[in-house]
Amino acid sequence: MTTSTFSNVCAADCYGACRIKTTCEQGRIIQITGDPSDPYTRGALCAKGYTLIERTYSASRILYPMKQSPKGSGQWHRITWDQAFTEIAERLIRIEEQEQSLLPVCLDKYLGSVGILNRTVEGFFRSIGPVTVMSGSPCEPAGAEALRLSYGARRKSVPEDMLNAKLILIWGCNPAWTAPHQMRYIYEARERGAELVVIDPILTATAARADYYVQIRPGTDGLLALGMAKVLVEEDMVNHAFLQSHTHGFEAFRRMLSTVDLGAVSTATGVPTADVVRLARLYAGRKPATIWLGIGAQHAPAGGQNYRAIDALAALTGNIGIPGGNVHYGTDEAWAYAREYEQLPPPASRTATGPRKIGTGRYGELSSLTPPVRFLWVAGRNPVSQNPDSSLITRTLRSLETVVVADQFMTATAAMADYVLPVASFFEYEDVVIAHWHYGAAVNQQAIEPPGECRSDLEIMRGLAATLNRLKPGFSTFPVERTAEAWLDAEMKPRLYPLLGITHFRELLQGYHRVNLPSVAWADRQFLTPSGKYEFLAGRALEHGLPPLPAPISPDDAPEAYPYLLLTVRSFAVLNSQFRDDPRLLEVEPGGRLFLHPDTARAKGVADGDAVHVYNMLGELSLTASLTAAVQPDLLVVHVGDASPAGDQLNSLISLREADLGHLSSGFRGLSFGHIHVNFAKVEGR
């Protein structure tokens, strides 16, 4: 029996980017373990990671190109790659001939795989000339822009720097579920004497391990931060030297704080005034103190301004640029690709203008653009499940002339496609993954042949480009002959090879390599803002009609008909809409649950396990009540990516609402998934 082992790395859009040792026998994966030589993950995977063998060989993998007609009917039939490429190419060519433009062609692409080669999908759509591209990100833009306004760039210290902190303040993040490896560093820091504080509307698995847990009303974080800032200033717990030398606009900020009323802060946030004071004293009193901002809390309507107010706490106390200090928030600094995929020239016959960009999620606008979108390509995304307003997305997909989805599974979005193209998993082709959280860089070796007729995104784009050029010479400039190895080499050579200390990406197989970014961010205090300082007062915000000082707003009151707030949070056993069919994961995360406080349930006569109906003006969802005192009484909590057993999507309750920041640098605001007003009722007769 021939056994071989391979090095792999999970390509999910996640904190871990866990390295895997894969053992194969006769071309089949028989075992996976975490790679013990990885100093960050220390040989552990997450609950989802341990099911990757079953996922690879799952009966629900899409194995062949499939065509559905009519769309949404569930009547699929298998077609050959040649038929898929030819028919899709003919549709693209027809659009160009009819409209003398490819703007009716739209790409919706995100990070289903963070492998570098995945970016060649964007490359293909560059190579055919200007098309429409959904731009921005559904994830982190509001919080990222807050950092850019305050510091001039989005940087963070390496995750291990939390070991140096005397206080770790986790604000709207649940690493025990979403970044489990980081918990070891947090526990270790605690053993060295650090205190752990968690601010979250839910008593999460992370909060349960804290020394001090503060339960806050969702969306009010900025007010809490201003309340703390006021205490810091009034009790003179600020770092005068730091303020003097390294900040801009402190006087204006201080004047604003004088108008903040701690009683009002307490009423809005639900945090007793004594706790606001205690939090402020704790944060200023235990130096160095670090803050970890999650993605969840910046999905609030004022998420960006809230994060600016929190950032200000670090500046007030001089917790910037020192070991164990700083604010941690996801960054893409380590993704220092050459971005050749963005520079493929358009064909000579088409003008060299850039793509027409529209904000991600704006499906409702596709048909009213001039010219309207007729053709959509979705890759590495499941918008029906993950975008706001699922019903709108489904309606739009139904109305489009052609929808192509490249995925491994029949997602809710794929179910509304004309063509589904089967994508290979990261065990099935060579690629490189760079961890955006800990900067580790690793090769995915090809461990097995793709099952059925699955192909990598690169191969799919290559095949389509070749077909297009055969049918209409010169249609695409995509470098069809360029190998995967050449792509990886080109993307990594200019900046990543030097940062990794290598000359070829396969050297990464010889041991752990990390993109060499400073271990402590901003140690030189050379901020990249217009003033060169940390900016409490950001002129750039003013230029865009935004308040130059962090000016959090109280979230709107609940309308009478919808008195409960819906909060959507991540589960440890799923990844967004993925991993929902593994029997072991289903045991712990069966899905379809509404988490609510026992008092809230009692008021409506609902008992644990009862069927309930959650609704608002936009949609409705049938779920099973799960009673827990971890949730505030007027909150209803559902796990991200969930759906009712009948297939109604959680996000059918969430209207498209953009966050307050994100657009200054990228042109597009983040999406707001927070502060959704709903009501619920017991389903009688069951």
Ligand SMILES: Nc1nc2c(c(=O)[nH]1)N[C@H]1C(S)=C(S)[C@@H](COP(=O)(O)OP(=O)(O)OC[C@H]3O[C@@H](n4cnc5c(=O)[nH]c(N)nc54)[C@H](O)[C@@H]3O)O[C@H]1N2
């Ligand atoms: N297991 C697992 N891991 C994942 C993912 C997954 O789906 N599952 N997804 C990956 C992705 S794409 C991302 S972006 C990250 C997200 O990682 P996290 O940010 O950790 O995840 P969330 O659950 O979105 O939000 C974290 C916490 O924010 C809290 N929160 C929500 N609104 C507010 C608020 O207004 N104020 C405060 N203070 N807290 C609030 C929620 O209650 C929740 O406990 O995780 C990544 N890792």
Ligand SMILES: Nc1nc2c(c(=O)[nH]1)N[C@H]1C(S)=C(S)[C@@H](COP(=O)(O)OP(=O)(O)OC[C@H]3O[C@@H](n4cnc5c(=O)[nH]c(N)nc54)[C@H](O)[C@@H]3O)O[C@H]1N2
């Ligand atoms: N209600 C609510 N909605 C949210 C959020 C929330 O907090 N609340 N969070 C938002 C956030 S932070 C994020 S990041 C988004 C995530 O939104 P999405 O990125 O749409 O979420 P996923 O469900 O992870 O979908 C990724 C898809 O990519 C596929 N895939 C995996 N590998 C590959 C590959 O190599 N090639 C191709 N072509 N496909 C591949 C997977 O099978 C999966 O179907 O959701 C957002 N939506």
Ligand SMILES: [Mo]
């Ligand atoms: Mo995300």
